[in-house]
Every structure is written in structure tokens, then in C-alpha cells.
Amino acid sequence: MNNREYAEIVVRELNAALGAIDTEATEKFADLLLQADEIFCAGAGRSGFQIRGFAMRLMHMGRASYMVGETCTPNITDKGMLVICSGSGTTKSLVNHAMKAKEVGAKIALITINPHSTIAEMADVVIEIPGVSPKSDVQGAVKSIQPMGSLFEQCEGIYLDIVIMILMERLGMNSDTMFGRHANME
Amino acid sequence: MNNREYAEIVVRELNAALGAIDTEATEKFADLLLQADEIFCAGAGRSGFQIRGFAMRLMHMGRASYMVGETCTPNITDKGMLVICSGSGTTKSLVNHAMKAKEVGAKIALITINPHSTIAEMADVVIEIPGVSPKSDVQGAVKSIQPMGSLFEQCEGIYLDIVIMILMERLGMNSDTMFGRHANME
Amino acid sequence: MNNREYAEIVVRELNAALGAIDTEATEKFADLLLQADEIFCAGAGRSGFQIRGFAMRLMHMGRASYMVGETCTPNITDKGMLVICSGSGTTKSLVNHAMKAKEVGAKIALITINPHSTIAEMADVVIEIPGVSPKSDVQGAVKSIQPMGSLFEQCEGIYLDIVIMILMERLGMNSDTMFGRHANME
Amino acid sequence: MNNREYAEIVVRELNAALGAIDTEATEKFADLLLQADEIFCAGAGRSGFQIRGFAMRLMHMGRASYMVGETCTPNITDKGMLVICSGSGTTKSLVNHAMKAKEVGAKIALITINPHSTIAEMADVVIEIPGVSPKSDVQGAVKSIQPMGSLFEQCEGIYLDIVIMILMERLGMNSDTMFGRHANME
Secondary structure (H helix, E strand, O other): OOHHHHHHHHHHHHHHHHOOOOHHHHHHHHHHHHHOOEEEEEEOHHHHHHHHHHHHHHHHOOOOEEEOOOOOOOOOOOOEEEEEEOOOOOOHHHHHHHHHHHHHOOEEEEEEOOOOOHHHHHOOEEEEOOOEOOOOOOEOOOOOOOOOOHHHHHHHHHHHHHHHHHHHHHHOOOHHHHHHHOOOOO | OOHHHHHHHHHHHHHHHHOOOOHHHHHHHHHHHHHOOEEEEEEOHHHHHHHHHHHHHHHHOOOOEEEOOOOOOOOOOOOEEEEEEOOOOOOHHHHHHHHHHHHHOOEEEEEEOOOOOHHHHHOOEEEEOOOEOOOOOOEOOOOOOOOOOHHHHHHHHHHHHHHHHHHHHHHOOOHHHHHHHOOOOO | OOHHHHHHHHHHHHHHHHOOOOHHHHHHHHHHHHHOOEEEEEEOHHHHHHHHHHHHHHHHOOOOEEEOOOOOOOOOOOOEEEEEEOOOOOOHHHHHHHHHHHHHOOEEEEEEOOOOOHHHHHOOEEEEOOOEOOOOOOEOOOOOOOOOOHHHHHHHHHHHHHHHHHHHHHHOOOHHHHHHHOOOOO | OOHHHHHHHHHHHHHHHHOOOOHHHHHHHHHHHHHOOEEEEEEOHHHHHHHHHHHHHHHHOOOOEEEOOOOOOOOOOOOEEEEEEOOOOOOHHHHHHHHHHHHHOOEEEEEEOOOOOHHHHHOOEEEEOOOEOOOOOOEOOOOOOOOOOHHHHHHHHHHHHHHHHHHHHHHOOOHHHHHHHOOOOO
């Protein structure tokens, strides 16, 4: 198949998966994001790359945001919120982060394939994305021709970009007002 | 709008943009990737996060791949290939990388909105993704409701995942054979 | 030689190099750090690892600090300060960062072997560390048995840790008051 | 105190701490490094920055080396070796990495203040550096005026640079032969 033929199938998969994400859970997720003083983002592997894009957009919006594990990321407190991307919801380092966040009284959001994991049990809001987890037998409703967790990871990034638009709408921001703090050294 | 309504529009944008990417350029890109001994990936900001996912998948396939700027990334030589993601094609650090790659005789691929940039002129293959560049007036054919370069960045990630499937097809690999070198410490 | 014999020589090299760093330049560097609203740190390769430790300690002290190139690093403004570690003072990406900082009216400090480089000319304060540059013929007064820029890189880290102690002294802080914002998820 | 007065004290601390590191343990560490097919490096916070410098130097020497958590780091196998820097030896994510390495039959080296930790028990070689741990009451023999784990972290970096010189000596390499694979895009 050529890239356009693949694209047709992938877009169809994205459409099915993104169209199945709960709207109420998303509204709650947006509420929590707006209430938090500081937002900490975490994810391993390719899920980690997708959530980095979200952390950066939050910074563009003027929110205090951090990637767990980067140089200048401080401690999380009870005024903070931890957003985790994890297909399985069982990655050990992420479980540890969630336990620490819980311990200090921070809020937790989880973007996942598997709504019944260790992290899901600790989370204040769970966003379930149908997909195939690369690390478990957890099987979502959407079949994919893509290897490993690719469909889920694509959905994470796009979904989080949609959440940014929902926050912008609520805050009355547009692309111009956001551009303000875009890094000028890169 | 709620997340499903946004998703419908975003998927439509993705469909238009991904469906417009040249198939011949993609075949040439795949050829070059298979010929290279080492593949170096580079990108700034959110484009950088998308191409990280590509570098990781190449590693999963058993290819020698590196992100420019990470700890153990060696020098590029004439047997290497540099893959750059850059909406504008003019980000200074990436222009410098392309000049160095050119100087040593390495191949260069560029994923971009703007097919007439400094990097595009040096590249052996240019993949044009229609979109709105966050940093210039370059305007692609696809209109987007999304802020800044979001549509382009989403397309980069999905397109590069499609290129991985094209490489898998050519090499007769499947998801199981790829899982072999997936990081077990993370 | 065994590790203790090497250590004896290395410590002697460190003593000579660290003992030769200008005290007035250091006081000016500390002044600028205390005046800046936001401190941006940059360095390539092993110099980059050393200055990461400085950026992190500034965060521990409650200062707004960032590593250039990390996810949530915003734009630099005229209230910001850019601290660069560069043996040669000519690394292209760092020259670009310095030019941008200069353009917006931010202050610049350079830790370097070579006090007559492109970046040095733009800097408000230059801290010269005697050493052997890995990338140029620039030769400091201190001979080293160590490969490449190792002596310089060690001095960068230790010197920046000393600057932290000078800042602590000026601010009346101690190890306990600093521990407050140490990352609790890592 | 000015920077030269601080430097005098810090150099004295370094001399005491580095001079107390066991030579036999170091020889065994070097043996294991030369026997391993792939070397994986891990550390959190400022210890992580120091060991990054070691991972990079190993790459300069032509060894297959990786930082755990970076984009193109593959899985560890029984032919691999894991080198961990951890003052306390109890950081959860690092304990998890050590358990995984142990499980697959890889060798483990630990650079630490505390020779009686969870990771120390799993390690094939433990390098004890006298110092004050930032995270526990573990108190080494060397008193320090420096905040938190600074003395330990400085010693880690310098000690690992000394190990590089020991490896170079064994392999008959010098600074010129090492420069070969130094990154040319940065």
C-alpha cells in the first residue's frame, strides 16, 4: 500500500477512537486543569512524547506546567495536578508518581486504554481511549492495522490538542494571544 | 464545542492533509531510510516530539537511529541520513545540522509545510504536508481551526508512523517481530 | 595508575584551574543572577550536563530557571538572563541563543575557556576557566592529563556549585530552606 | 567568602572523598565495563546529569552506551550492564531498573554513598563514595560545607571521568583516537 492508502485507514481508525471518548469525563478533566495551580505531565516512551506537546501548549497558554523528570521540575503539592498518559496504566515509574501525587493531595488525570488499572484507581478522572495496548492483552473496541500502541499514541496527542482548544474556548484565548510565550531560543 | 465535535473537524483536517502527501516522494524517502547505515532525527519544539516517536520506532525495527542532541548520539558520516521535521524549514539550529550533514555527504530528508526553504534546498527528498506554519506566513491549502502548528505536528507524527508501516511491509516485519528491542527499563 | 593515583592528579588540576577564576567577575555574575526575573541556562554536550545541575539548584532556591530546549521553557525577555557554558564560545546553536537574548535585551553570562569568542563579545560577564578546549587550539594555562574537555567540564560544574553557595550566603539560605522544592517525583 | 575561598574548601573535600574510593572495586568495575556488550546508564536528578557525561564518553570510545529513558535506548539483555548513580540507593525508579536488569541476567554497578541499600544488594560491584546523602540520614566520613548532595554529585562525575582514563589506559586509547565519534551536530 502507498502512504495515501495507509492514511485512509489510519484516519478511519482515528475517527472511530476519538469519536468514542467520553464528553463528560473531558469536561471534568478541563475543570481540574483550570483549577490546578501547577500541572505536571508524565508518560513513558511514545506516550511521553505526546504529552510533552500538551505540557508545551499549556506553557504557551501561560499556565505553570512541567514534565516530570526534566531539569527544573519542582515538587508537586496539594495545589498541583498530575496528568499521566499510559496505555496499560501499570508502568511502574508512573504508578510511583501517581502514589506520590495522591500522598500529597494533588489531583490525578489518566489518559489510558485500560480503565481498570492501578493508576486508574487513584485517578480523579480517567479518559479512556479505545485502542490496543502495546504491553498487555487489554483490547479496546477499535481494531487497528498499526503496530504496537501507535493508534493509542496518535489519539493521545490529538485528544490533548483538542483539550487545549476546549481550554482556549473557556478562557477566551486564540492562537495570537497564545503565541506570546513561544520559545524564542530553540 | 465538546471533544467529539472538535474531533470530527480535526479528523477531517487530518484526512485532507494526509491525503495530499505525495506518494512518489514517500517511496524515495523509504528507499533512503533503508539504504542508510545510521538515521539521525532532528526537530525543534513539538515537531521534535513527533520525530522522537519515529526515531524510537526505527530502533524497535532494529535500525541504528539517534535523536540529535541526546546523550549518546555520535557524529553523522556519509553513510548516515538526517531526517528533519520543520514547518518553516528555517529554524536556525536545524539549518546548521543540515549544513553539517551536507558537508560530510550524508543524505537529508525534510518533512515540512514549506517546500522552498533553506533546508529544502539542501534536502535529497522533501515531504510537503499542507498546513499552516506557526512561524511564517506560509499558508498551505488546508485550513485549520487549530492553534499554531498543531495540524502540521499531528500530521508529522501520523505520517511518520505510516512510513514505519511502509518499511515494515518492505522488510516483511510485523508487530511481534518489532517488539523485540522495546525498552524494558522505563 | 589506579583511581586514587588519578584522583590525586585530577584534584591538583582542579585546584589550579578553580583557584585562577576571577573573583570580581564572579561577584558581577552573582549580581546579575539576583537581578534577573528568569534565568535561562544553555550548553551543548557535557557542558550542557553540568549547567543542568545549576539550573536545577536555582529551582531548589525558588528562582524561576529553565534549560533552553526543554519542554516548558518559555521565551526570554529583557527581564531574563541567559547563562551559557561553552569551552570554545563558538558553538553555533549557542551563538544563536546569545544573539536572540541580546536582541530582546536580556543579560548574558558566559562560562568559557576562551575569553575572545563570538559569544564572549556579546556577554555582560565572562567567566574564564583555564583549561584545554576540546574544539579549538585555545590552550589555557593549566595542563591536563585528561582527555578532551574533561577538566573544563568538571570545573564548570564545581564553579557553578560555588556560585550557588555565594547566592545562598547573600540570601541567607541554607540546605534545609533549599530542600523545599526538590522534585518528589523522579 | 569569595569563589576562590570556597574553591579551596571544596577541593579539599573532593580530595578527601575521591582519595577514599576503593581501588579493587574500581578495577572490578572496569573489568565489567570492558566485558559488557552494551552499557546502560541511569540516575535521577543531578546524579543523572553526571552519569550522562559518562555515557557520552563511552560513546566517544566507540562503546555501545545508552541513557535509560532516552529516545533510542533499547531493552537490556544478559549481555548488557547497568550503571546506576544513586546517593541513597533507594530511588524507586532506579530500584525498578535494577530489578529488571537482574531479572534478565545483566550485570549491575552502583555508585553510591550508602553501601547497604536495596540496589547495593543486587549490584555486582558497589563503588562507595564518602559523602552526605541528600535524601537520608546516611552520613559518610567526609564533612561538607556544600548543600544537599553536591559533594557526592561532583565526586560521581570526576570519579567516572577517572574510570574513563582507566579504560583508555587498558585499551591503549588517547584523546585523539577518542575524538572520532564526537557529535558533529549539536
